[in-house]
Amino acid sequence: MDSIGDLMAGFAVVLSWQNLLYMVIGIVLGVIIGVLPGLGGANGVAILLPLTFSMSPTSAIILLSCIYWGALFGGAITSILFNIPGEPWSVATTFDGHPMAQNGKAGEALTAAFTSSFVGALFAVIVITLAAPLVASFALQFGPAEKFSVFFLAFCSFVGMGKEPPTKTIAAMMLGFALAAVGTDTVTGQLRLTFGSHELLSGFDFLVAVIGLFGIGEILLTMEEGLSFKGKAASINPTVVWQTWKELPRYWMTSLRSCLIGCWMGITPAGATPASFMSYGIAKRTSRKGDKFGSGEIEGVIAPETAAHAAGTSALLPMLSLGVPGSPTAAVLLGGLLIWGLQPGPLLFVEQKDFVWGLIASMYLGNIVGLIIVLTMVPFFAAILRVPFSIIAPIILVICAIGAYTVHNNTFDVVMMLVFGVAGYFLKKCNYPLAPLVLAIVLGDKAEESFRQSLLISQGGLGVFFSNGLVSTIMVLGLVALFWPALSNLYARLLTPARPT
Amino acid sequence: MSNSPNDSSSGPRQHLVEVGVAAFMALLGVITVIGSLQVGIGWGAEGPKSGFFPFWIGLIVVATSLYNLVRAYTHGSRKLFANWHELTQVLKVVLPLTIYVGVIPWIGIYIASALLIAGFMRWIGRYSWLLTLTISIALPVVTYITFEMWFLVPLPKGPLEDLLGL
Numbered sequence: 067m068d069s070i071g072d073l074m075a076g077f078a079v080v081l082s083w084q085n086l087l088y089m090v091i092g093i094v095l096g097v098i099i100g101v102l103p104g105l106g107g108a109n110g111v112a113i114l115l116p117l118t119f120s121m122s123p124t125s126a127i128i129l130l131s132c133i134y135w136g137a138l139f140g141g142a143i144t145s146i147l148f149n150i151p152g153e154p155w156s157v158a159t160t161f162d163g164h165p166m167a168q169n170g171k172a173g174e175a176l177t178a179a180f181t182s183s184f185v186g187a188l189f190a191v192i193v194i195t196l197a198a199p200l201v202a203s204f205a206l207q208f209g210p211a212e213k214f215s216v217f218f219l220a221f222c223s224f225v226g227m228g229k230e231p232p233t234k235t236i237a238a239m240m241l242g243f244a245l246a247a248v249g250t251d252t253v254t255g256q257l258r259l260t261f262g263s264h265e266l267l268s269g270f271d272f273l274v275a276v277i278g279l280f281g282i283g284e285i286l287l288t289m290e291e292g293l294s295f296k297g298k299a300a301s302i303n304p305t306v307v308w309q310t311w312k313e314l315p316r317y318w319m320t321s322l323r324s325c326l327i328g329c330w331m332g333i334t335p336a337g338a339t340p341a342s343f344m345s346y347g348i349a350k351r352t353s354r355k356g357d358k359f360g361s362g363e364i365e366g367v368i369a370p371e372t373a374a375h376a377a378g379t380s381a382l383l384p385m386l387s388l389g390v391p392g393s394p395t396a397a398v399l400l401g402g403l404l405i406w407g408l409q410p411g412p413l414l415f416v417e418q419k420d421f422v423w424g425l426i427a428s429m430y431l432g433n434i435v436g437l438i439i440v441l442t443m444v445p446f447f448a449a450i451l452r453v454p455f456s457i458i459a460p461i462i463l464v465i466c467a468i469g470a471y472t473v474h475n476n477t478f479d480v481v482m483m484l485v486f487g488v489a490g491y492f493l494k495k496c497n498y499p500l501a502p503l504v505l506a507i508v509l510g511d512k513a514e515e516s517f518r519q520s521l522l523i524s525q526g527g528l529g530v531f532f533s534n535g536l537v538s539t540i541m542v543l544g545l546v547a548l549f550w551p552a553l554s555n556l557y558a559r560l561l562t563p564a565r566p567t
Numbered sequence: 568m569s570n571s572p573n574d575s576s577s578g579p580r581q582h583l584v585e586v587g588v589a590a591f592m593a594l595l596g597v598i599t600v601i602g603s604l605q606v607g608i609g610w611g612a613e614g615p616k617s618g619f620f621p622f623w624i625g626l627i628v629v630a631t632s633l634y635n636l637v638r639a640y641t642h643g644s645r646k647l648f649a650n651w652h653e654l655t656q657v658l659k660v661v662l663p664l665t666i667y668v669g670v671i672p673w674i675g676i677y678i679a680s681a682l683l684i685a686g687f688m689r690w691i692g693r694y695s696w697l698l699t700l701t702i703s704i705a706l707p708v709v710t711y712i713t714f715e716m717w718f719l720v721p722l723p724k725g726p727l728e729d730l731l732g733l
Binding site for chain 2: 116117120231233234236237240241243244247251253254256257258259260261282285286289290291292454456457459460461463464467468471472475477480481483484487488491492493495496498514517518519521522526
């Protein structure tokens, strides 16, 4: 039970006035970011990351991770009150959340959503507390081949679990790797793929890519849809909260199942969005009131919200213990670690105990603080959405531009942001997933490094990736994930008996 | 053609846009392969040369993109990608943003931001000059205070800031 002691030390780090203040600021900013279209968890954190360069890493990660929790909470507000998912993972929440608001039960829906989010996150944090140190100590023994196999598994999971066509996922992901390769080769120091351009010497920065793809791209999509916000009034009073809380324990089974789905989907980098849909789908199939789903069932709010938060939170487990982020926002946080001079991965648990356990402790506190803030401040957050889009849009564009500039104090990055923004619009409309693309830009250099080191050990033979039980197992799992769409297709065909026609 | 009646019923088809996107991605893949060949894709003194990894990556981009291209052309949705009216809306953001990004190095980010917000509010939102000016001037000022004074992060400035001695 070492981890309990470490966790207590972590609480001691977090419980300073300064860190608590950062926590509150982070949550409030996060909810605003989650509520506004075009600003999401990933690019909100990316925009604010440069401002944290001068902070201590622990305070910085508390601020940024709280923005992430806030954004997770914020998505639910817009889904329920406005029928507009502020974040992709809250799409499933609109199915039953908005009908509830239309039936005059906005308060119940919001309370259920926030409480389930909290439960999902808490479950995931407990999983992280217990599992992360074990995974990390296990991963300490990894050589280059094992490291590469973990990257391989992570990226193959996108292909197997994504709802986009596999070839599109692979194309987008590989494009990310290609973008990551531009600039200085981290192994030999040689320049490559710059074609004589000075601007490309340092390569493409993933923060700029995130701000462009998720920020500008999202604004363009919103413009195209011509959104007009017509929302339901939000009112939460203690009576409604109390009554909803009394009702919630009845759905413990849905909650637990959603927690498990969420954690599973978060750790394997499928992410919060598929987790929320899957959880909603299963709840609908197993619930006794399944046929009423879609007309305002509270269970239809609990299921996706719990899963989304569990997934969003547990995405930090592989980031902390293996250095492989489970979601784009986790990837941005990982980029932050690198900038603050910390090496993500198993060594973090040995060398930066204060930091890791401070972060984990802040997850517990951050979600409690978050729950209180969103429950008490819903009307304020809902009011932000009533500001017309023609005022919000240019302000968000300006914020994105400032964010892109501050990454390297370079105006060329603002141009790249625009390019990534337009690309994001087209990729999104053509059903290409953006998350694997971003993750590939972040992890490209590290994946390549471990791949080349492994080949160096084996003098060029690919057999090194199947040289021992551990690495073979991970590689085989990766291959199964990679060919999962084809395998499940085949399986379905075998199960369906050939009918005589 | 902004007011023609078939504005909302015509536009580029989804499958053709997808063909275009796939072709562009294939092109990026080809560029990656060419760039990799320039630095060498073989085995050097320190193991695989710099071009080794991106070379294979580029090949996979080309292969999957070509598959996506053919697939989009033969099986792609024949629905509209977006109608002309929707695309005009998108251009209303892309064009001002392009100008904005282009002028930042010359007039600085503060003036450019004020103009972008003012232009948006006045011509797309049709707000009164008073509200437009208030917000478009207030935001850069708040930004200046937050970034330059609070966080000590300098942002690009132009002739006006020099004149004011900021």
